[in-house]
Amino acid sequence: MSSRDAIVFLFDVDNTLIDNDRFSADLADRLERDFGAEGRERYRAIDKEIRGQVGYADYLGALQRLRGKDSDPRFMEMSFFLLDYPFDERRFPGVPQTIDHLRTLGRPVIMSDGDTVFQPRKIRRAGLWDAFRGDVLIYVHKEEMLDHMQATYPADHYVMVDDKPRILVAMKKLLGDKVTTVFVKQGHYAVESEFNGVSPDITVASVAELATLGREAFPSRTGSAPTLR
Structure with a gap:
């Protein structure tokens, strides 16, 4: 890539x-x-x-x-x-600004599960395909495709931003300190707390809050998980 x-x-x-x-x-x-x-x-x-x-x-x-x-x-x-x-009318507030900010720190990439017709269409209709400059991965089970993801987008460190505790737990177990997990408390999964002892590194109420973070928020690390309010 x-x-x-x-x-x-x-x-x-x-x-x-x-x-x-x-x-x-x-x-x-x-x-x-x-x-x-x-x-x-x-x-x-x-x-x-x-x-x-x-x-x-x-x-x-x-x-x-x-x-x-x-x-x-x-x-x-x-x-x-x-x-x-x-x-495009269902995109959460602040998403374009957040992507622009994070692009100054690294490369934003969509990594989603879904089919090969409707999910890409949804991403394009939402204006996200262009916002992410075509850096889009769509898998059946993304947590099973980490080798392909890393080969496609090699990096010193990864940040996984997701609303599903199951995905964040799987990513942390598989990538360890190479990934910072960000739990976005939006949607029907927001009430879940089944992290099985593997707490997210960062918890935010919305993706827009990531626009306030600098490079220092995403080191390779272990330890307590900050919550942004």
Whole structure:
């Protein structure tokens, strides 16, 4: 990819950079409007089943399975709803400014889980593809792809910014002092505290708070985890 960076900042997308919970609520409302409560619940059950099978949300795949052999044009309208959803309006405040600030310290990179169609579309629609200058990685299970990530973006140190405790714990266990973990307390995972004794290095209420931090906040270190307020 490029020469080695001093720091690579790895960003999750859903509920870290964009309010995906809001999107999920809008999707549920639209499903109920077009297909009734029964259709909404059928979609939800299909989505849950697919997530269990592949490990990520496949919104278009769930819609396709919901449609089956039905030729109702409302399914085409629902596909437009998904593909044209205004994710730029769901981007959390301060994200562009935070990315610009962190670029003065290292290289910001998106590292997300997801499918190969909807997730890239979501990232581009949110204006994040351009903000990250195309530095985007989308995996099935990102915690299982750290060798590929490091080969693609070699760095002296990594910073993982995520709203999911499970991911942060896995990253710390696998990379140790080579990674600083940042827990963003946004979205439905914010109430979780299942870090299994592996506390995040930094806890913030929003990504925008990272714009206040300097290089000294991200050394290779162990010890207590500061909480920014």
